[in-house]
Amino acid sequence: MGRRFDIKHVPGFLPVTILCLVVLYAPLLVVTIYSLNDSNSITNWEGVSLRWYADVFTGPEAEKFKLAAWNSFTIAIIAATVSTSIATLAATAMVRGGRFRLRTVSFGLISMPLMVPEIVTAVATLIFFNSIGFTRGYSSILLAHIAFCIPFAYMPIAARMQGIEDSYEQAALDLYATKRQAFTRILLPMMVPGIISGYLLAFIISLDDFIITNFVKGAGIETLPTAIFGSVKQGIKPNIMAISTMLLALSILMVTISYFVSKSDKKT
Amino acid sequence: MQVTDDRINAIDIRNAVKRYGDFTALKTISLSIRDNEFFTLLGPSGCGKTTLLRMIAGFEDVTEGEIFLFGDEIEKLPPNRRPINTVFQNYALFPMMTILDNVAFGLEMKGESKAAARKRAGEMLELVQLSQFSSRKPSQLSGGQQQRVALARALAPSPKVLLLDEPLSALDLKLRQAMRFELKELQRETGITFIFVTHDQEEALTMSDRIAVMSAGELQQLGDARDIYERPSNMFVADFIGETNLLEVEVDAVEAGRAQVHLGGGHQLSVDAVEGVGKGAKVHMSVRPERLYLSEGAEGPESLAGTVRANMFVGTDIQTLLDLDGGVQISVRSSNSERGNKRVFEPGQIAHINMEQGAARLLAD
Amino acid sequence: MAGGAASGGSARTDTYREARHWLLLPSWVVLIFLILIPVLMMLVYSFLTKEFRGGVIWEFSLDAYDQFFFNRGLFGDEPPSIEWTYITIFWRSIWQAGAATILSLVIGFPTAYFIATRPEKVRPMWVFLITIPYWVNLLIRTVSMKFVLRDQGPLNDFLLWTGLIDSPLHIVNTNFAVQLGLFYSYLPFMVLPIYASVERYNFALSEAASDLYAGKWVTLRRILLPAVKPGVIAGCILVFVPSLGSFLAPDLLGGAKNFMIGSLIEEQFKGNAGNWPFGAAASMILLSMVLIILIVFARQQARAEKGGA
Numbered sequence: 001m002g003r004r005f006d007i008k009h010v011p012g013f014l015p016v017t018i019l020c021l022v023v024l025y026a027p028l029l030v031v032t033i034y035s036l037n038d039s040n041s042i043t044n045w046e047g048v049s050l051r052w053y054a055d056v057f058t059g060p061e062a063e064k065f066k067l068a069a070w071n072s073f074t075i076a077i078i079a080a081t082v083s084t085s086i087a088t089l090a091a092t093a094m095v096r097g098g099r100f101r102l103r104t105v106s107f108g109l110i111s112m113p114l115m116v117p118e119i120v121t122a123v124a125t126l127i128f129f130n131s132i133g134f135t136r137g138y139s140s141i142l143l144a145h146i147a148f149c150i151p152f153a154y155m156p157i158a159a160r161m162q163g164i165e166d167s168y169e170q171a172a173l174d175l176y177a178t179k180r181q182a183f184t185r186i187l188l189p190m191m192v193p194g195i196i197s198g199y200l201l202a203f204i205i206s207l208d209d210f211i212i213t214n215f216v217k218g219a220g221i222e223t224l225p226t227a228i229f230g231s232v233k234q235g236i237k238p239n240i241m242a243i244s245t246m247l248l249a250l251s252i253l254m255v256t257i258s259y260f261v262s263k264s265d266k267k268t
Numbered sequence: 269m270q271v272t273d274d275r276i277n278a279i280d281i282r283n284a285v286k287r288y289g290d291f292t293a294l295k296t297i298s299l300s301i302r303d304n305e306f307f308t309l310l311g312p313s314g315c316g317k318t319t320l321l322r323m324i325a326g327f328e329d330v331t332e333g334e335i336f337l338f339g340d341e342i343e344k345l346p347p348n349r350r351p352i353n354t355v356f357q358n359y360a361l362f363p364m365m366t367i368l369d370n371v372a373f374g375l376e377m378k379g380e381s382k383a384a385a386r387k388r389a390g391e392m393l394e395l396v397q398l399s400q401f402s403s404r405k406p407s408q409l410s411g412g413q414q415q416r417v418a419l420a421r422a423l424a425p426s427p428k429v430l431l432l433d434e435p436l437s438a439l440d441l442k443l444r445q446a447m448r449f450e451l452k453e454l455q456r457e458t459g460i461t462f463i464f465v466t467h468d469q470e471e472a473l474t475m476s477d478r479i480a481v482m483s484a485g486e487l488q489q490l491g492d493a494r495d496i497y498e499r500p501s502n503m504f505v506a507d508f509i510g511e512t513n514l515l516e517v518e519v520d521a522v523e524a525g526r527a528q529v530h531l532g533g534g535h536q537l538s539v540d541a542v543e544g545v546g547k548g549a550k551v552h553m554s555v556r557p558e559r560l561y562l563s564e565g566a567e568g569p570e571s572l573a574g575t576v577r578a579n580m581f582v583g584t585d586i587q588t589l590l591d592l593d594g595g596v597q598i599s600v601r602s603s604n605s606e607r608g609n610k611r612v613f614e615p616g617q618i619a620h621i622n623m624e625q626g627a628a629r630l631l632a633d
Numbered sequence: 634m635a636g637g638a639a640s641g642g643s644a645r646t647d648t649y650r651e652a653r654h655w656l657l658l659p660s661w662v663v664l665i666f667l668i669l670i671p672v673l674m675m676l677v678y679s680f681l682t683k684e685f686r687g688g689v690i691w692e693f694s695l696d697a698y699d700q701f702f703f704n705r706g707l708f709g710d711e712p713p714s715i716e717w718t719y720i721t722i723f724w725r726s727i728w729q730a731g732a733a734t735i736l737s738l739v740i741g742f743p744t745a746y747f748i749a750t751r752p753e754k755v756r757p758m759w760v761f762l763i764t765i766p767y768w769v770n771l772l773i774r775t776v777s778m779k780f781v782l783r784d785q786g787p788l789n790d791f792l793l794w795t796g797l798i799d800s801p802l803h804i805v806n807t808n809f810a811v812q813l814g815l816f817y818s819y820l821p822f823m824v825l826p827i828y829a830s831v832e833r834y835n836f837a838l839s840e841a842a843s844d845l846y847a848g849k850w851v852t853l854r855r856i857l858l859p860a861v862k863p864g865v866i867a868g869c870i871l872v873f874v875p876s877l878g879s880f881l882a883p884d885l886l887g888g889a890k891n892f893m894i895g896s897l898i899e900e901q902f903k904g905n906a907g908n909w910p911f912g913a914a915a916s917m918i919l920l921s922m923v924l925i926i927l928i929v930f931a932r933q934q935a936r937a938e939k940g941g942a
Contacts, residue, residue: 007839008750010853016743023740024766024820027777030787034780043785086659093656098647106657109664116672117878117923119895123916126902127678127909128671130688147667150660166646170327171360173347175374175425179649189364208770211880211895215902225772232776232885241780244773255768259761 028248035241042238052242059239061231068227071138072207075223079145080153080203086146087153087198088191092183095161096169113148121148122215129216136218144216145206152205153198156262160194161187193261200258204251276339278303278429278461279324284333284343286319286485293319295485296333301429301463302478303338306455308464310472311482312508320482321431321465325354338428348377353422354431358438359414361406367393367417368402374425392420395454412443419451423458432464436471448475469509473497481505498556498626502633506554513555513598517630519547527630529553533594535572537623542630552631557601559627562588562619564611570623574598576613586612590621672920679913687907697914719897719915726893729808729883730876733815734823737872740816741823742865748824749831760828767821775881778814779805782886806888814882815872822871830864831857863937870930874923894919 034042038049056065090110094103113121125144129136168190172182210225217226224247231240279301286294294316301307309317322328324335326347335343342350353374361370371392375385393399396416406414415435422430432451436444452475455462466472472479473493481488481496481504489501500506507514517529517537527541545551566573574590577597585601592598598621602612613619649656679697681689699705704716748759766774781788782804789801804810834857842852858865880895887893894915901912 007843007849007852008836010743010746010849013743013747016740017747020740020744020820020824021762023817024763027774027781027817028766028769030781031773031777034787042780086663089656090660092649093653096646096649097653097656098650100650100653102654102657106661109669110660112664112668115874115923115927116668117875117919119878119880119898120672120675120916120920120923121668123898123902123912124671124675125667127674127913128667131674131678143667147663150664165358165360166648167356167358167360168362169648170325170347171354171356171362171421172373172377173327173648174325174352174354175421176348176377177373178348179652181377182648186362190362204768208768208772210770210772214899225770228776229772232772236776236780240776244770244776248769248773251769252765255761255765259757263757 031241032245032248035238035245037238037241040238042236042241052238053246055239056242056246061239064222064227065224065243068222068224071141071221072223072225075138075142075145076203076206078142079149079206080199082146083149083202084153084157084195084199087150087157087202088195090150091154091158091161092187095158096166096187110154111151114151118148118211122212125212126215136216137221140216140218141213141221141223144212145209148209148212149202149205153202156197156201157191157194160191160197164190196261197258200254204254207247208251276303277301277336278305278338279463280334280336280339281320281324282334282336284320284323284335285331286316286323286328287331293485294323297487299480299487299490301461303461304459306452306462306464306475306477308466308472308476308479309482310466310469310479311488313467314484315482316485317465317467317482318433321354321433321463324429324463325352325431326350351425351428352431353425353427354433355415355418355422355435357433357435359406359418359435361414361417361421363406366403366405367398367409370406370417371421371424374421378425389420389424392424393417395423396420411439412447415439415447416450419454423454423460427460429461429463432462434466435464436466437468444471451475473509481508483508499629500554500631503552503554503631506552506629506631511557511599511601513557513560515553515555515596515598517551517553519545519549519551519630522547529630531572531592531594532596533592535592535594535596537570537572537628539570539628539630540626542632544632545630551633553628554631555598555623555628557587557599558585558603559624560598560600561602561622561624562600562611562613563622564620566620567622570628572598572621573618574621576615576617576619578615579612588613588619590619675913675916679910679917681910683908683910685907687902687909689909694910697908697910700908700911701914701918722892722897723894723918725891726877726895729811729891729893730815730873730879732808732812733819733876734869734873736812736816737820737823738865738869741820741868742827745824745827745864745868746831749828749834756832760825763824764821766817771818772881774817775814775885778817778882779810779885782810782813805886806890808887808891810886811883811891811893814886815876815879818879818882819872819875822875823868826864826867826871827861828864830861834860863934866930866933870926874926877923878919 035052036048036050037045038051039046056062090106094106097103129140134140164187168186169182172186173179177185208225210229213223214226214229217223222230224243228240228243231237277300279299281297281299284294284297285292297320309320311317319328323330323343326342326345330343333343334341337350337352362373365373368386368389371389372382372385375388376382380388390399390402393402396419398413398416398420401409401413406417409417415438418435436447439447448471451462464475473496476493478490478492479496480490483504489496489505491499496505497509500509503514506512515531517531519527519529521528522541522545525541526538527545528536528538530536539553572592574592577589577591580587580589581604584604586604588600588602590598590600600621678689680693680695682692682694682696684690700716701719702716703713705711705713744763748756748763751759780786783789784801784803784805788804792798793801838856838860839852842856843849847855878895879893880899883891883893884896884899898912898915898919901908901915
């Protein structure tokens with residue numbers, strides 16, 4: 001007897017899925033393994049060691065990477081905080097503001113950073129800062145990051161708010177709460193999973209950004225991606241693989257947190 | 269304002285209209301709801317009953333007209349300034365708060381101290397027999413328990429009127445039937461006016477002091493359960509409430525409160541006259557199947573002969589379908605009991621259909 | 634109006650109607666100043682005269698567009714002929730993005746379908762597995778890809794070890810490496826919309842077709858595929874559009890011979906060429922292409938929705 005007839009089953013799709021996962025994960029796995037290589041060359045394997053991780057913090061390029069990491073993380077924290085706050089307010093207007101003329105326009109504006117190719121945004125932002133005479137540096141990177149992080153923060157927040165029936169706020173209003181109280185005491189606490197997801201996404205997007213940062217950063221300031229790119233241009237070195245592995249682990253950690261936050265919330 | 273004054277209605281709706289753009293959801297409704305009344309808005313989905321309820325609560329603007337609460341005009345007030353509370357269809361219990369905090373929320377928002385609010389909330393939970401769950405979250409409760417929490421939460425701030433938006437629809441049948449009595453009991457104990465919205469006629473008929481039947485944004489009939497069931501004022505109400513035979517008749521004469529009518533096949537009948545239906549009118553007549561009975565020979569003057577087409581066993585009743593001359597079809601229900609002991613006719617047999625006194629009712633439209 | 638529809642809230646949720654403009658104000662300010670106005674400034678810059686070593690002279694000029702499309706000789710005095718250099722770069726970008734899209738579709742569709750037909754409980758876990766790599770830094774992913782594909786890299790080591798090849802394959806600095814890099818960059822964008830539409834698909838339709846004697850592949854092609862077509866098109870656009878303007882994959886994996894639009898633009902601002910109006914014009918042309926694709930797609934979606942309803 002063959003297997004039970006299942007209309008959904010298509011032979012061959014499972015191997016393709018496995019191939020897909022292999023292609024997605026193999027490079028990351030390989031880099032992680034080679035970051036532990038106790039060798040000056042990236043090609044030969046000479047046993048396991050953490051020397052390149054030590055090199056990142058104490059080696060000749062340590063100062064450069066420390067500064068770049070400081071810039072990257074402070075920019076990501078500030079940009080994610082500001083863009084998440086802006087996105088939360090915008091989502092409230094878009095999802096709880098009824099139908100209005102500026103709604104479509106606003107939606108277009110919010111999703112603009114997603115539709116415009118990143119390199120075009122980068123060029124446009126560079127030109128803008130240049131034409132108003134804004135000195136390029138930390139603050140120009142920060143401003144650009146705040147802008148393009150907004151849609152990434154907005155999407156999970158708006159999705160979450162759409163999933164909350166308005167009868168909760170109405171119940172609060174019905175029980176003598178003001179609209180402000182209904183927002184801060186009821187809607188906002190219910191939004192927390194969406195806001196956490198939005199914040200984490202914005203944080204990762206800011207931390208990962210290379211193209212826009214590369215355009216608007218100006219000379220003399222680096223973030224982790226631009227510093228890594230500069231190094232890679234001279235060839236892949238083992239310390240780059242150690243940094244990459246650390247960033248990779250951080251991204252996966254944050255996405256995993258975001259996943260479990262939304263999952264645990266669905267259960268209640 | 270004297271709340272005890274009998275002449276003052278709990279809610280007075282005067283010429284209320286609700287439009288959404290071009291669409292008119294409510295067409296000029298005027299309605300008075302008495303103090304201490306269990307009042308039901310009944311109608312199919314889309315009839316405007318929930319819109320009307322939400323206008324009383326303050327969630328919908330009133331396009332035209334006024335709403336009074338014990339004599340005070342309220343239609344311009346936001347919901348948080350109306351002493352009216354709502355039990356929502358999905359209960360809308362705040363998921364991140366405990367049961368006790370949910371029930372205390374309204375009191376706190378009204379400005380009571382946290383301690384006082386919680387004390388009163390505890391009493392309310394006792395009233396609905398849920399004290400042991402006070403520190404749980406809503407998601408840890410069953411549907412029936414959540415429903416009682418929603419009731420306690422809405423009653424805790426002692427509203428002047430309680431609105432209930434299909435509160436039983438999410439419960440299973442057994443629980444729903446049990447909750448009907450609990451709700452009715454709670455209304456009597458608290459003395460608060462309840463306005464209840466439902467599409468379930470059985471719920472409406474069993475619980476309400478008075479019922480407003482609505483359809484297509486209009487009030488169709490207002491009355492107590494008996495009025496609405498036995499004296500439907502139009503086709504819609506007759507058809508919507510319960511099961512009925514709607515027969516086309518033509519009025520031959522009207523005299524001394526009686527109307528002589530004939531059916532399509534020429535059968536003559538004498539029924540109670542109704543205002544607005546005169547000689548020559550072609551109208552419908554509603555006859556409830558359980559007010560008819562079958563016999564071999566004619567019993568009384570209002571009797572029609574028909575051929576049995578089919579019998580259907582419906583548990584409590586047996587439903588018999590008969591064909592009359594002129595393509596008229598009539599359904600008759602007889603009780604499935606030993607005492608009734610009425611003869612069951614087989615398909616193809618001729619039977620006489622007899623009407624109880626007042627079984628047939630002419631409908632104006 | 635009554636019952637579920639009104640309390641469901643999807644149709645009219647306007648609790649914060651009065652505050653909506655205030656709530657939108659911060660996002661408007663940020664996005665108008667940092668996205669909309671900059672794009673308009675870029676349009677203006679594309680019509681200005683170039684200054685050597687970057688920047689512009691505020692003088693109207695069509696030079697940037699002229700340079701893009703026409704060749705007037707070294708001194709600009711010959712009769713104009715079509716300039717193929719940049720058109721070729723654009724054409725190559727379209728071709729590369731297209732190839733990456735097809736690669737993503739071939740791998741992504743079966744994957745999306747497979748995930749969508751798993752038991753409901755484990756589906757989020759599968760989706761999560763597919764999306765994790767997307768959240769890893771794009772630069773790191775591209776560098777990893779390059780590391781693996783290198784002539785002395787693990788892939789060649791592995792293939793040499795198995796004896797499938799006896800000299801290393803040269804993959805880096807080829808078109809294929811770029812396609813692979815783009816595929817790797819944007820695969821989740823292909824999988825997610827297809828997954829969503831297959832998940833929504835009512836498999837009773839397939840059962841009905843198979844009940845009427847259709848085979849599995851016929852059912853898949855004639856019943857399921859038309860139903861999930863919007864998801865497939867969305868996925869293709871979501872891969873194609875960012876691929877078109879990508880910079881990292883062609884720069885790191887393609888090398889100088891496999892120049893794409895992104896590198897051309899970057900060179901005008903970061904490199905030695907330093908022709909800002911030309912870079913702005915190339916960006917405008919790229920943006921126009923993307924917007925046309927998105928508008929055509931949006932109109933088709935709207936029409937499909939109308940037809941469906």
